[in-house]
Amino acid sequence: IAGITQAPTSQILAAGRRMTLRCTQDMRHNAMYWYRQDLGLGLRLIHYSNTAGTTGKGEVPDGYSVSRANTDDFPLTLASAVPSQTSVYFCASSGTGHTDTQYFGPGTRLTVL
């Protein structure tokens, strides 16, 4: 692994189903983030984690949950998917400093029908 990986690459999901998007980084970064990106809108922060064992809510957290059991992994779960959650989801990580550059994974394209 080099950098950040995300899985799956893309997914079509029926409304009401549960889905977990996976994110793993090997850069030993303390901070990790989940964003969604929709056409015409900027990246919007869903949840973040400043260090293993802690998480926080971003701008659009409703309908999503995260966990950070260790430094490397930061899964995002949709408990009961809805069509408005159709989006491209990016995971990112950065070092300890608040102004450190964020590095992004390749993204997961999710369609909820």
Next chain:
Amino acid sequence: GQNIDQPTEMTATEGAIVQINCTYQTSGFNGLFWYQQHAGEAPTFLSYNVLDGLEEKGRFSSFLSRSKGYSYLLLKELQMKDSASYLCAVIDSNYQLIWGAGTKLIIKP
């Protein structure tokens, strides 16, 4: 509220120079990033400015004026591979990263 404004789309010619502007109104300021994002790919880091002035990095330069809430990204000697979206993002007083919607740059031969 917090706001970052960028033009939605710009068109330029291969070999030319283009300037992409970004204006921001945020609660505090702790730095500004520019990222490049090719269609269907992840954003990648281009530059970071925290002090006023121009930062040059090869064909790309980024300028910041904190008093005016303004930045621009200057791309010289444009190449077809520079066709992408360019995202401006500001770190606010709570160290949250606020993203603009991005500027889609189209390069024509």
